[in-house]
Amino acid sequence: MSLIVQKYGGTSVRDIERIRAVATRAAATRAAGNEVVVVVSAMSGETSRLLALAQELTPEPDQRECDVLASSGEQVTSALLAIALRSGGCPATSFQGHQIRIATDSAFGRARIKSIDTARIRAALADGQVVVVPGFQGVDPGGNVTTLGRGGSDTSAVALAAALEAAACEILTDVDGVYTSDPRICPRARKIDRISYDEMLELASLGTKVLQIRSVEFAKRYHVPIHVRSSFNDTQGTWVVEEESSMEDVEVSGVASDREAKVTVHRVPDQPGLAAAIFGPIADANISVDMIIQNVSADGMTDMTFTVPRSDLAQALRIVRATADTIGAGHVDATETVAKVSIVGLGMRSHAGVAARMFRTLADHRINIQMISTSEIKISIVIDDKFEELAVRALSDALVGTREEPA
């Protein structure tokens, strides 16, 4: 008997018909001899609807109360799924975050899970129940309701799988798995059978929406195998697992892209502490800076370029322009029309020349590279966003290899 944690996202529970289908699937997993814990998101659109009500009251609603508000969405789905399971003859019980003490810190809106009290879940499983848990929510040391931030239900599921030492954490979604690139952009994209945590982390951080990055970090730390698969069929999806020796045979396992905005501060005096002066205030405003490029200086001056989410550009510019005045830097300019395109693969570690082939492929398509940044298993470039689709397709065709599932 295996213990399986299944997580269903908002589109998989978006109406009563879908919830019934989820119940059927969870009950079948139990009938096949498994212990089953199901983690559910809010019905799609519900979290946004609730937070829009708060926004109607005030542009900056109190975060503690927003967590009370938003967590109700998952609470509703968990109760409905338990009702659906029971009405189909499958014993089931929902447990809210305060009932199984999904203990988090007190960072309302983006809390982190510290521990989960599994005693009550284990007792219910031993009693033959399917246990239904609302994702996204927890309680802090003071008993206040907290939420984990958008996409937090993935993290809830992986954390539960870790705490229960589950055989697998299934992430059931509206796609078949993780693809070598976005199938909407690249029709020849292929489903990846197995991928390492590190590769998945890079892909998640690069804008692949299929898994929330914190859930992958959690899975890696606690060795939880994740199975990303479709909630609409039984075909195998993508396993996210520990690195396997054969994985390095493939140089590039995926291509990801994301639209961003780029900011350049010109003629920054090349002195210690100025990078901190520029990025400190941006971090304080909770704007996440992605790529940062600083090249060697000339005449004691250097240019500093970085990318931010487009929605944060206006605020970032305001902050950076104030800083530039203070530190005696030159003018600040920005463009909203850039895209970051990245290739990811464990094989890059051992295969030379991947970067060269990437740049050659882009040159062949007359795509100008504005910025370059690399890590051990990733190369990211920033280009004009009108070339985004062309670049993704060209790089997929030229570089992405296939990885056979090990026997």
Added chain:
Amino acid sequence: MSLIVQKYGGTSVRDIERIRAVATRAAATRAAGNEVVVVVSAMSGETSRLLALAQELTPEPDQRECDVLASSGEQVTSALLAIALRSGGCPATSFQGHQIRIATDSAFGRARIKSIDTARIRAALADGQVVVVPGFQGVDPGGNVTTLGRGGSDTSAVALAAALEAAACEILTDVDGVYTSDPRICPRARKIDRISYDEMLELASLGTKVLQIRSVEFAKRYHVPIHVRSSFNDTQGTWVVEEESSMEDVEVSGVASDREAKVTVHRVPDQPGLAAAIFGPIADANISVDMIIQNVSADGMTDMTFTVPRSDLAQALRIVRATADTIGAGHVDATETVAKVSIVGLGMRSHAGVAARMFRTLADHRINIQMISTSEIKISIVIDDKFEELAVRALSDALVGTREEPA
């Protein structure tokens, strides 16, 4: 400084504008030098919307899970109201049922409050906060979410007022107070200034929707003065208080009516224990039986008639038919088209002939009486529901007296 508990019903919080208005009123009550605890219902229609989702899944959804589902409605309102208060500069905090341990029994869907842990509320009040509490919900000894049944937010408010020894429990609603009869039926209905707990109990049990009956029981037991008033203006409403000597001057203070269903079990053997055999299983199914009539028997057989809420008729019939077979009773029949009309007044105790005048009034209007039941301060009759409005108007005009507010 007084401690005031204010309860706002679903129509008073039905949209963002109304929630803002509630925040303004609660903040003004605090600004006037009071400590304020606000109890809120779900936004109007929300509880029904949620339970309809469960009904879509199955006609008899699991009750424990329905409580998890339905309690989310009040949770949402409590968070929104706290956000509204804070955005208007009034310190406020919401506490859910599990955070202040509104301890109930485990009768899901109709739980009874046992105790409330007021320490956290008192600390927040001492800190200058308006405390917002979702009505209708609690937790049982196992930490499961419970609800108090429809209208339970009134009970939550009175229970909080009792636990906190509040100066008053204000029930803010969309009517000006308690009327001598339903103004929609009877245009000459008048607002009652002061009414005793016992009269209010009878009126509430008779279908007057303005206060939930259990909240009145609670208020009577713990001597909590209730002030039923409009949430839209500042005029005095109806005070529900201890009995005052002048109250007996009025024979009939109110007329109430309610639509019910009637079940008759024919030819029940007239033996000890058979009433228990019939009503035990109905009680076990948590169906509340209202009137029960058993007349003297003939030939060792008797007929037994009772009324139930229309929504429970199908289930009650199924249960009673099974019982009738077991105990060798005759056939069971039922009608859904009856109304109960009642007159209530402390003055009935000391004034003779009220019943005779009631029956004479009905006879004058050619309304046939199907059942009669009386208590010390109430007379109820069951009639065909097509005569409901006529009976209420006729009895109001003929019998209801006025009560002046004591100087």
